[in-house]
Amino acid sequence: MSKPKIGIFGLTSCAGDQLMILNCEDQLIDLANAVDIRDWEMAKTNNDEECELDIALVEGSVAQVRDIENLKKIRKRSKILVAIGTCAVWGGIPAMKNDVPRDIMLKEVYGDKVEFIESKAAQPLSSFVKVDYNLPGCPIEKDQFLQMMASFLNGDMPEILNFSVCSECKMKENICQIVYKQEVCCGPLTVAGCGARCPSHNVPCSGCHGPIEEVHYDAEAKMFQRKGIKPEEIIRKMQVYAAPAWMPEKLMEELQHESK
Numbered sequence: 001m002s003k004p005k006i007g008i009f010g011l012t013s014c015a016g017d018q019l020m021i022l023n024c025e026d027q028l029i030d031l032a033n034a035v036d037i038r039d040w041e042m043a044k045t046n047n048d049e050e051c052e053l054d055i056a057l058v059e060g061s062v063a064q065v066r067d068i069e070n071l072k073k074i075r076k077r078s079k080i081l082v083a084i085g086t087c088a089v090w091g092g093i094p095a096m097k098n099d100v101p102r103d104i105m106l107k108e109v110y111g112d113k114v115e116f117i118e119s120k121a122a123q124p125l126s127s128f129v130k131v132d133y134n135l136p137g138c139p140i141e142k143d144q145f146l147q148m149m150a151s152f153l154n155g156d157m158p159e160i161l162n163f164s165v166c167s168e169c170k171m172k173e174n175i176c177q178i179v180y181k182q183e184v185c186c187g188p189l190t191v192a193g194c195g196a197r198c199p200s201h202n203v204p205c206s207g208c209h210g211p212i213e214e215v216h217y218d219a220e221a222k223m224f225q226r227k228g229i230k231p232e233e234i235i236r237k238m239q240v241y242a243a244p245a246w247m248p249e250k251l252m253e254e255l256q257h258e259s260k
């Protein structure tokens with residue numbers, strides 16, 4: 001049986017997810033032997049930029065005009081397209097300031113010399129193409145990545161986790177950051193997979209894996225308020241990752257109104 005042809009790509013991103021793949025030291029050789037990596041600009045030369053692919057792994061958000069065309073081309077040549085990392089799945093950190101006009105942001109960062117960047121509001125891949133599987137994380141978790149690849153190699157679709165960081169945190173019997181420290185911990189809202197890394201180190205979860213399905217934003221915001229946390233603090237913390245997905249507009253307006 002021929003090996004599945006793989007392509008790994010980065011749109012507008014920090015390349016952290018691709019680095020995490022390269023960082024699978026103990027399994028990387030086995031993985032490279034099990035698949036046929038045809039196109040991976042970051043890690044190899046002599047890439048085939050036109051061939052058909054069985055699986056495309058795409059990192060980054062669509063935050064430049066050229067990303068749209070690149071993404072559509074990748075979709076066209078791939079049987080399975082996977083969004084890797086929270087930027088690709090939700091828009092991630094680049095989407096945090098989508099409500100600020102681009103020209104103001106660009107000037108702030110690059111001064112007057114911004115003609116070379118065709119920047120746009122950051123959006124997830126799913127806003128432009130069909131995505132077959134989402135692997136969130138900032139960056140992705142090694143174990144989850146390897147499990148996902150093992151499932152694909154067995155001809156299966158990988159498992160979709162739909163329980164929260166809170167569940168993993170409870171299993172570790174951590175001291176709760178909300179209950180005992182009155183912190184904005186996004187664990188109840190955030191999809192599991194990291195083993196509750198941050199609360200296990202006594203740091204509140206900032207939601208880097210993005211939200212679980214059916215998040216109860218209103219209830220969480222009210223709970224944070226009952227703990228005496230100010231509305232502006234709730235907005236600030238909950239907006240860091242996956243900005244377009246967090247908090248419905250109405251709730252955001254209410255919190256902003258209360259913070260005045």
Ligand code: SF4
Pocket residue numbers: 165166167169170174175176177178179185186187188196199204205
């Ligand atoms: S510390 Fe955070 S993740 Fe852990 S139980 Fe409390 S709210 Fe949930």
Ligand code: SF4
Pocket residue numbers: 165190191194195196197198199204205206207208209210
């Ligand atoms: S605890 Fe939250 S912020 Fe920390 S790694 Fe897990 S999902 Fe990300």
